[in-house]
Amino acid sequence: MAENMQHLEMLGITKRFPGVLSNNNINIQLGTGEVLAILGENGAGKTTLMNILYGLYQPDAGEILLKGKSVKINSPREAIALGVGMVHQHFMLVPNLTVTENVILGLSRKILVDLKTAAIRIKEISDSYGLAINPDAYIWQLSVGEQQRVEIIKALYRGANLLILDEPTAVLTPQESKELILLLKNMAAQGNSIIVISHKLNEVMAVSDRVTVLRDGEVCADVKTRETSSEALARLMVGREMTRHKREGKSSPGKPVLELQEVFAKGDKGTEALSGITLEIREGEILGIAGVSGNGQKELAEVISGLRKVTKGKLCLNGKESTNHPPIDLIKMGLGYIPEDRMHVGTIPSFSIWENFILKDHHKSPFAKGTFLQNRWIRSHSSSLVEKYGIKTPNLETPTGRLSGGNIQKIVLAREINRNPKTLVAAYPTRGLDIGATDYIHSKLLEARSNGIGVMLISEDLEELINICDRIAVLYDGRIMKVMPVEEADESTLGLLMAGLSEAAS
């Protein structure tokens, strides 16, 4: 590792968007062969900074030096030519093409492509870093972790020696995350420089040599990883001492509020997505559904809320059969649902705050009398919710889409909890939220639990599940692998079950 040679310097980078100063005079350095973590909450400016480096945005001020030379990067194409590669959080791969075809996509300017030479080259790259990718495999045959490695190969094939990874472990199982961390260290040891964007403290501690912490668009710390701790980083990132809400005391679950018996359902592509799910949630407990997303979580939540047909099996809400009832009936029977996509399902971005608050109740008193909406009542109700849930907004007329993710989620949460449900299904309620907002959502879910609501929490974040759930069920390939009390659950057991290995867990 030649640490004396700076691979990348970004000096005085400033980027302004209408109304927001996203990056304010940011300086970062990256040594050759170094792994730098850029840590920060949502909205801290991490992604903007990396998009500037990758040529997607141009800075309003500041300079980028690559190996000591000042460069202007006007497009991703120019970034790639300069050896900068990016692995996005959402992969950009064509599922029904092979690895080789995906890797060379968009590269050749000739009419004919030389797939054979490309495949050999991909094999070489794969072997030299131990990526274990078969160039002839189709993308759809690969696991999410393998697909991510194809993205890495894509960047390396284009000659990248500086890799940017945006939230790389967001979609991986704990085991896959560990493998990725080893891989990145290995790549750095071979002279590649790596930037990892993240807000997960554990992985930052595990993978990086150095951490640059961003807060409100400014660098607030630049520290060597071995000289810091996750607690210290959390403080730096949030800017204050963090108290984290955890489940307290044993739950005293009452009667069952939601039961699923041998439920089958099909996914969007017509293949079986749920294959015989049996679950039970009781009053005053939180049941966690762990698993890598795409294993039936979406379908499970939709079946419960009536948005997807059950093909076989039975559902009961508060002891009454609710199989294939229309959503409106289930809403009336006391089901609350925080959907996975808060931006396009849970709220309507172009609607004002108060319009989003009345989504489920606009038809009944006191929200409406007869045909007409009771605007005055709705407004006072809305402003009391805004106050109670600490939603940061200029006013009630502000389009919801203009708020931050945390505030949008608070709107959904406020609406759903305030309807006094008996059962609350929350799908990935904290995905993409910063520590402060995440903790707030946790506190509200725990409050719901102590008010006797039965909560189903679907999540990929094992730490979250272990912290607030009473029981955890692991969903894999449309089946429940196991349901266990939280006392028996730890990250490695859950991780193995999430990967479909049942015998290992016993």
Add this chain to the structure above:
Amino acid sequence: MNRLAFKLEKRLNPSPAMIAIVPLISVLLALLLGAIFLSLTGQNPLAVYATMFGEALGSKYGFTETLVKAIPLMLSALGISIAFKMQLWNIGAEGQLYMGALAATWLPLTYPNLPAYLMLPGMAMLAMAAGGIWGLIAAIPKAIWKVDEIITTLMLNYVAILWVDYLVYGPWKDPKGFNFPFTAQFPGAARLPGLGDSRVNAGLVLAVLLAILLAVVFKYSRWGYELKVIGASEQSARYAGMHIKKKILVVLFLSGAISGLAGMTEVSGIVGRLQHGISPGYGYTAIIVAWLSKLNPLAIVLVSILFGALQVGGYAVQVVGVPAAVASMLQGAILFFVLGGEVLTNYRIRRAQRGEK
């Protein structure tokens, strides 16, 4: 690396003044474009515009004619706006208008001796039912199989026009009409009363009342709120437990029914009989009207009058040797500039930053 580049940047809050002024400027720019075109063809644009608007808005006869044209535009555009609110692209107002005219005509032809207090409401109801059913024919496959309503409503226009033609060239042709393609004259009881001594009929009152009603419904009613939710996001609407399929049927029925009413006011209020080509494309122009009004019912009333004036002015300038198509050209140019102006209201253009040194 000093390429000249521009970027569109979204404005955080377009000012209310801009929202009001930009459409006006857009209309002026459209007139300016038309003026350039007119001078290229050797006309004096000022004189042509003076004739157009002087005729259409300045004289009593011209202005009443403008209103006559505006009535079917208003009604059809109001019907269209209901469907567009829900993002149902009903472009079948023309056909719905024809079916309304056809159904309204059936009553006086079959029971010519009905008194006016039965005849007129009867005609209106039949017209609305027929227009509504014409909308429903597209709504049912849309609700069940998600068949694109743009195609079905459009194709149904031709069917409706051909039905009217079949009747006025065949079974309903006036035996005393020297073989012209129209029905017999309606009895007096089947004629909508006029306002004063002009050709403007009671349809105008209906249209304005309907516009006010819709404005209230859109803004203050549960029903209007649901339309808006479904239009903005079907997923959210499903999530909130709304009955989307039922709404598609109801909305396209109502949308068609109102356009059908426009057909009734035409045959009963203006022509006094059903004839070939009863609408010169009101149902299509109404789409532009609805869109320019941003689906605001009160704006529809004003924009319809503007478009009525353009049409009347178009006829007027033929006298000085300018083709009436100038009016259509201006309509197109107005749409073009208003849509362009909308982009400028919501976005600002900035020179992209490039490295200076």
